[in-house]
Amino acid sequence: MARRSDHSREEIREMALEAAEKLIAEEGSKALSARKLASAIGYTVGTLYLVFENLDDLILQVNARTLDRLHARMLEALAPLDDPTERILMLGHSYIAFADAHPHHWELVFEHRLPPEKEPPQWYKDKVRRMFALVETELEPLAAGRGSKAITQAAAALWSGVHGICILAISKQLDVAGVDSVQDLTHSLMSNYLKGFVG
Amino acid sequence: MARRSDHSREEIREMALEAAEKLIAEEGSKALSARKLASAIGYTVGTLYLVFENLDDLILQVNARTLDRLHARMLEALAPLDDPTERILMLGHSYIAFADAHPHHWELVFEHRLPPEKEPPQWYKDKVRRMFALVETELEPLAAGRGSKAITQAAAALWSGVHGICILAISKQLDVAGVDSVQDLTHSLMSNYLKGFVG
DNA sequence: ACCTGAACACCGTTCAAGT
DNA sequence: ACCTGAACACCGTTCAAGT
Numbered sequence: 561m562a563r564r565s566d567h568s569r570e571e572i573r574e575m576a577l578e579a580a581e582k583l584i585a586e587e588g589s590k591a592l593s594a595r596k597l598a599s600a601i602g603y604t605v606g607t608l609y610l611v612f613e614n615l616d617d618l619i620l621q622v623n624a625r626t627l628d629r630l631h632a633r634m635l636e637a638l639a640p641l642d643d644p645t646e647r648i649l650m651l652g653h654s655y656i657a658f659a660d661a662h663p664h665h666w667e668l669v670f671e672h673r674l675p676p677e678k679e680p681p682q683w684y685k686d687k688v689r690r691m692f693a694l695v696e697t698e699l700e701p702l703a704a705g706r707g708s709k710a711i712t713q714a715a716a717a718l719w720s721g722v723h724g725i726c727i728l729a730i731s732k733q734l735d736v737a738g739v740d741s742v743q744d745l746t747h748s749l750m751s752n753y754l755k756g757f758v759g
Numbered sequence: 760m761a762r763r764s765d766h767s768r769e770e771i772r773e774m775a776l777e778a779a780e781k782l783i784a785e786e787g788s789k790a791l792s793a794r795k796l797a798s799a800i801g802y803t804v805g806t807l808y809l810v811f812e813n814l815d816d817l818i819l820q821v822n823a824r825t826l827d828r829l830h831a832r833m834l835e836a837l838a839p840l841d842d843p844t845e846r847i848l849m850l851g852h853s854y855i856a857f858a859d860a861h862p863h864h865w866e867l868v869f870e871h872r873l874p875p876e877k878e879p880p881q882w883y884k885d886k887v888r889r890m891f892a893l894v895e896t897e898l899e900p901l902a903a904g905r906g907s908k909a910i911t912q913a914a915a916a917l918w919s920g921v922h923g924i925c926i927l928a929i930s931k932q933l934d935v936a937g938v939d940s941v942q943d944l945t946h947s948l949m950s951n952y953l954k955g956f957v958g
Numbered sequence: 959a960c961c962t963g964a965a966c967a968c969c970g971t972t973c974a975a976g977t
Numbered sequence: 978a979c980c981t982g983a984a985c986a987c988c989g990t991t992c993a994a995g996t
Contacts, residue, residue, distance in 0.1 A: 565960065588875075594989060604962055606991080615989065670930065671870050676787075685935050692936040716927075716938045717920070717948040724923025725916075731869065736884050737891040739915045749916040752955030753948065763980065793970060803981055804971080814970065 573611045575601040580622050581665070589668045592619075619672050620684060626665045627687040630658050634694060644701040645754065651695060652722045652746045659726040660742075667730060670723075695719050702758055714757050721749045772810050774800040779821050780864070788867045791818075818871050819883060825864045826886040829857050833893060843900040844953065850894060851921045851945045858925040859941075866929060869922075894918050901957055913956050920948045 567575065579600040583592050594615055598605045612618040637654035641647045659666040674680060695715035703711050728734045729742045739745050766774065778799040782791050793814055797804045811817040836853035840846045858865040873879060894914035902910050927933045928941045938944050 588872075590872075593987085595987085605989085606962060607960085609990070610961080670926065673787075673789075673930070688932055688935050712937045713944060713947055714951075716933060716936045716944055717924075717951070719936075720923035720927050720933075720944070721916070721920035721948060721952075722923070723927060724919035724921070726923075727869065727926060728915075728919050728922060731872070733887055734915060734919075736887050737915045737918075738911045745912060745915055745919070748912050749920060749952065752913075752916070753920075753951045754955065755958070756951030756954030764978085792968085794968085805973080805981060806979085808971070809980080 569611055576608060576611065577621055580618060584664050584668060588664045616674055623669045623672060624684055624687055626669050631690055633658050648698040649747065649750055651698060652750050653743060655722050656726055656742060656746055659730065663730050692716060692719055718750060718753060722746055768810055775807060775810065776820055779817060783863045783867060787863045815873055822868045822871060823883055823886055825868050830889055832857050847897040848946065848949055850897060851949050852942060854921050855925055855941060855945055858929060862929050891915060891918055917949060917952060921945060
């Protein structure tokens with residue numbers, strides 16, 4: 561034992577992140593623990609702390625990868641469409657579809673809290689910002705002559721709305737409310753908002 | 760020790776819930792633990808398990824009380840208003856204001872997850888249902904001639920939207936998006952949606 | 959230099975034993 | 978009957994010691 565050098569730091573990092581993603585997908589984030597992760601990759605706990613600052617840091621890395629996948633998925637979904645309204649509605653639908661397909665990963669992105677004094681690093685904030693930016697870009701053709709401030713606000717309102725639907729859907733609270741189709745609800749939210757916004 | 764009978768089961772229950780609420784308000788739900796709670800009320804851990812099924816049960820009771828307060832607060836905010844549009848906008852604003860005033864309690868209501876096989880009891884679901892019902896009631900005068908299904912969906916869309924704003928605001932992600940006023944954003948979301956829905 | 963494994967200070971939950 | 982406190986099976990994190 562000690563000094564195995566079977567894997568580089570980078571390899572261990574990648575193995576740990578993949579093991580974490582598997583655990584989260586299959587059993588949810590509550591099942592994630594340093595000891596389980598370490599044994600899944602054939603190392604001891606101590607080794608994880610050589611590669612990650614702590615568990616919060618590891619989760620941040622996992623979340624960054626989830627945000628990357630979500631962003632890529634939304635771009636893909638957009639690609640075949642031309643009509644501005646169709647494109648913006650597709651953003652909502654692909655967001656919901658991603659959350660539905662990967663509920664545990666999606667939840668972790670939005671429910672993980674850093675200790676109150678700690679802020680996420682700038683590169684991470686940029687990934688979040690990119691989500692809003694996607695909506696802003698698609699909104700522009702629909703917001704004839706509106707200032708960039710109005711567009712920022714409309715993008716935030718739309719994304720908040722779709723996001724709220726996702727959360728209530730995942731926590732089963734929309735069933736309680738008597739909603740039968742989450743995608744219909746998303747369509748109602750976005751199209752009615754746009755009707756009001758566009759005028 | 761043993762057999763103190765200083766307090767009835769009901770009294771211990773109330774003491775524990777109040778201690779939990781204090782801890783959550785001051786330090787957030789991560790600071791909540793059975794041992795801390797027990798020592799705060801002058802009993803040992805074992806006693807908590809005589810009064811509550813487990814920690815999940817205790818948190819459910821805390822959340823029920825939070826939902827009761829939130830509901831009461833929204834009714835109060837509604838009382839002085841007559842105009843239907845003003846009333847429904849006020850629902851959104853008072854919801855946001857409550858979340859802002861009691862962020863840790865509000866977060867716990869919507870982020871606490873029961874083990875996947877366990878459902879919340881019916882009396883708890885009713886408290887959630889009541890929130891949607893409040894919106895439906897206020898929506899009715901504005902939805903001339905629309906079926907009850909359309910109203911249910913519109914209420915769900917509005918509440919999801921406001922809820923989403925709350926979440927992103929509490930997790931500081933709206934700052935990242937460049938939003939300066941959460942209340943303005945709420946107003947934009949609700950009034951634009953209503954314009955689209957009514958008109 | 960790299961990794962271990964034991965230690966520390968915590969958890970939630972149970973239940974035999976004490977009064 | 979009521980409550981304790983020790984036990985069990987876990988946590989995250991650190992770091993002296995081994996190769």
